Amino acid sequence: MPRRVKVMLLLAAAVSLYQVAASATASGVPTNRPTMAPRTPEEMAKDYYNSGVRHKDKGKQLEEKADTQVFKDEKDHEKYEAKIKDEFTSALKDFKKAAELDPSLPQAYNGMGYAYRKTGDATQALAMYDKALQMAPGFPDAIEYRGEAYLALARIDDAERAYMALLAADRTQADLLMKAMAAWVAQPPAGVEPEALSAFAAWISERGKLAATTVDMGLTSNQTVWK
Secondary structure, eight states, X not given: OOHHHHHHHHHHHHHHHHHHHHHHHHTTOOOSSOOOOOOOHHHHHHHHHHHHHHHHHHHHHHHHHHTTOOOSSHXXXXXXXXXXXXXXXXXXXXXXXXXXXXXXXXXXXXXXXXXXXXXXXXXXXXXXXXXHHHHSTTOHHHHHHHHHHHHHTTOHHHHHHHHHHHHTTOHHHHHHHHHHHHXXXXXXXXXXXXXXXXXXXXXXXXXXXXXXXXXXXXXXXXXXXXX
C-alpha cells in the first residue's frame, strides 16, 4: 500500500476516535478525566470571610500609618482617607457574603460590625455585634468592638460595662478597650457633658491602676478565625 494512502487512513482513524470520545462525553458516559466536586456554601463562606479579614487588616494598617503619613495637600489627604474607607467597604461586602452563605457564622457578623463602625455607622455596627453575641455569648472580640461602638455613640455606661465583662474573660481585649477609652477621653466627640467626661476620665484612671496591679487573667477567645 502506498505510504500516502497509509497516512491518510491513520488520520481518518484518529478523527473517528476523537468523535467517539466527544460523543461519549456529551451523552453522559463517564470519562477518565477527574471532575471538581461542587464547593459547599460553608467553604465559600470561609473564603469570603478570609477575604474580608484581609481588607479589614489592610484598612487598619493604613489607619495606623495615617499619623506619620506626609501629604502634599488636603486633596492628597482626602485620597488617602478614601483608600482607607474603600478597604473597610470591601471588607463589609465580603463579610456580608460570608454571612449569606453561612448564617450560623458569628465571626462574619462580628466582621460586619467592625466594618460598619469603620465606615461611620456605629448604630448598625451595634446590631451586628449583638447578633454575633446572640450566636456566641461571651465572644471577647465582639464585646471589645461593641465597647468601641458604644464610645462612638457616647454611651459611656455601656462602654464601662463592656470593659468589666472583658476583664473577667479576656485580659488582652480588656486592655484594648481601655486604650480606646483613654483615646476617646483625650479627644471626645462634641456634645459630651463636661461632668460626664470628667467622671469617665476618673473611672479610667482608677481602673487603669487596678489593672496594673492585678494578675494576668489571660483567658483567650476560642472563636475560630480562618486563615
